[in-house]
Structures are given as C-alpha cells and as structure tokens.
Amino acid sequence: MSDRQEYALRLADDALILSHRLAEWSSNAPDLEEDIALTNIGLDLLGQARELLTYAGELEGAGRDEDDLAYLRTEHEFTCCHLVEQPNGDFGATMARQLYFSTYQLALYEQLTLSTDDRFAAIAAKAVKEVLYHRDHATGWVIRLGDGTALSHDRMQRGLDQMWRFCGELFEPDEVTGRLAAGIGVDPERLLPAWNSHIDAVLSEATMSRPSGTWRPGTGRRGVHSEHLGYLLAEMQYLHRLHPGASW
Amino acid sequence: MTITQEKDARETLARVVDPEIPVITIAELGILRAVEQTAEGAVRVTITPTYSGCPAMDVIREEIRVALAADGFRDVRIDTVLSPAWTTDWITADGRRKLADFGIAPPAPAGRGGPVPVVIQPRPVAVRCPQCGSERTREVSRFGSTACKAQYRCDACLEPFDYFKSL
Secondary structure (H helix, E strand, C coil): CCHHHHHHHHHHHHHHHHHHHHHCCCCCCCCHHHHHHHHHHHHHHHHHHHHHHHHHHHHHCCCCCHHHHHHCCCHHHCCCCHHHHCCCCCHHHHHHHHHHHHHHHHHHHHHHCCCCCHHHHHHHHHHHHHHHHHHHHHHHHHHHHHCCCHHHHHHHHHHHHHHHCCCHHHHCCCHHHHHHCCCCCCCHHHHHHHHHHHHHHHHHHCCCCCCCCCCCCCCHHHCCCCCHHHHHHHHHHHHHHHCCCCCC | CCHHHHHHHHHHHCCCECCCCCCCEHHHHCCEEEEEECCCCCEEEEECCCCCCCCCHHHHHHHHHHHHHHCCCCCEEEEECCCCCCCHHHCCHHHHHHHHHHCEECCCCCCCCCCCCCCCCCCCCCCCCCCCCCCCEEEEECCCCCCCEEEEEECCCCCEEEEECCC
8 A cells, every 4th residue: 555545544534433423423412503513524524534535545546436445444444543433422522522633633734735745735725624613613612611610611621531642643653654744744743733732722711621641652543443443333334335335 | 519519508507506505506606617628529517515525516416417418418527626625705796695685694705714713702703694684693503504504693683594604
C-alpha cells in the first residue's frame, strides 16, 4: 500500500467511524434539535469519508470503490484512531469527544488545504468549512454544560476526563506521516499548539479543569483497536455483507 | 454540438430545481458550475456539492440527465468537482429573493472561511425573519432540516423559520 493511499484511508476511517457513532444518536439525543445537529455533523463526516475512500480506492488501482473499502475491510484493516471508536456514553462524553476531535480535525484540514496533492487539498478545503461548524457546536455545549448546574458540570468534567487519554494518538507521527510531511500530508505533532490553545480556552470558559491523565500511546494507525470497533463494524457492515452491492 | 446547442442546454438546465428547496434552481444556488460541449459533441455539465455529505447530489444528477434527455440531449456527461469549494456567496440575487419568499432567510455574506470561529456566542449577524421582517430573531439550533440550514425563531411574530447558513 502506498503512503498516500494509507494516509487517505486514515483520514477516511476517522471520519467514517465517528460518523457512525454520531448516527447512533439518531432518535436518542436529549432533544429534537440536538438529534438533528448530531446526525447532520455525522452526515458531513460521512461525505468527507466517501471522498477520501473513493480516492484511496483510486490510488490503489485495484478496482475497489468506497463501498468495498467501507463495508468489506476487517477490523484490523481499519486505521482510525481510538478516540472516534469510543462508545457515545452520555451526552457530556459525546461532546467531549466532539470537542477534542473537531479541534484536531479543523487544524489538520486547515493545513491539508495547502497539500501539494490537489485531491487532498480540494477535499480539505471543502471539509474545513464544515468542521468549523462542528467545533463551534461542541464548544458551545462544553461551555453551556460545564458552566451550568452542579450536575451538568460534573458530567461534563467526567466526559472530558473519560475521553482524554485517547487524544495523544491524534498527534503521534509515524513513518507514513514522516514521509508525507514534506508537502502531501501534515505532520501531526505540528497541530498540537493550535489544539491546546483552543481546548484550554474552552475549558477555562467552561470552568472545567484540564484532565491530568497521561496520554496513552496509540495503536489505531497500525490496525490494532479497542474492543469497541469490532462491534461497531458488525453493525455497520451487516447489511452490505448480507446483500453484497446493496444500494439505495 | 454547436454554440446554439450549448446555449439550449444551458436553458434546459436553468429549469432544474434543487430537490430539497424546489423554488430555487441549481444555477441560482451556484452549484451548476459549467455547461460545455466536449470535443466529441457531448454536453458536459459540471456541478459541485453544497456540503460534502449533501444527500441531494444523486437526485440532482438524475434530474439533470432527465431534463436534458427530455430536450433531446442524449450524450451527457456530469462531472462533480470539489474545488473551488462552494460558498453561499455564489447564490444569486434572484436566488436569495426566492429563498426569502419561500420562508428561508438567505445567508449573510460568508467572507473568508465561512462561519466565524467563536468560542462564545452570539453570532454577529442579525438574521431577518422571512415572515415579518423583524431582526429580533434567535438561533434555536445551528443545524436544521438539511445540512445547509439552521433553525431560528422570531421573537416579534413568534414564528419558527429556517436560515440558510453562511458557508
């Protein structure tokens, strides 16, 4: 697999798996407006994933399309980070995951708009505008819940603490990002200052404390996942595996 | 295809409306990017999505094909491009007026980079109620019935309405 293809798959898998998690909120969110918001954010991510999977398939040149890559790869062939595969938990935990991930994804896509690869640059330029809304959405909720009642304050802090240990993986460089950092891809370590700056500003405004736990080294980019991903894929891929080629 | 045919194709496409907001055409919405003839004489139509995940794109492609076929264009190629990224600033003046008449407040200028990266609300732009014209309106949710809309409520006439958000 080429570096470029592997990179496209990573970006796609992060977006696809988080999109599925957000879709799980459909009909379960605290109110109708939030139900619509979470599924709309999921839809944006799904659109980004489709573009990236299609590109990964083209780079591979073996005739696999977006559906083959989304529905017919096994758990160990997915290279998403652990953060996006974490179960939704309560609304506070979902908002913590959204804040952490959208802040990272926004910084990443902003850099990727400058990629020397026209396709990555175009996908990122489209997505960056959407992700700005995602980050706004999460930011608003973390502040509202954090600086809310005693109960919402505690649950928001718990959500932030719970998702915290998975954030380190987002910024870990490896051989693939190292080889692509010269212009095609983005060096993830470089995204950390912008991420810290937004997260710290939001946590402070939300009267939340920055979680103190250490960041766990990531294995998702190597295809080693938490137990949660297998269950997620079983649900996501079931229909397509039962009826190969099924479409709307 | 001659120049006249290209013009005819353009006129045909000027009647294709957005499936989710059927008062506005794809040209007025700014998602119809180009209508050209290829060297082989086919009609090449270039469109761009509003949002990456816009579920209307398949329907729009189908409607373009149907409209062109009905007017005798058989050889049609539809390209979907992402770059340059669509912005609400491409919605025409006619399109904006039609949105307002339909009850959807048209978008504020997007400027560079779309929405304003704020930590704390409120949004700086006053959104005018498409029912009564008041600017005493409130955002209910940044996300609405489609990816491109937000939900608002008017404090003057108390009606809820959609706002086509800037992108």
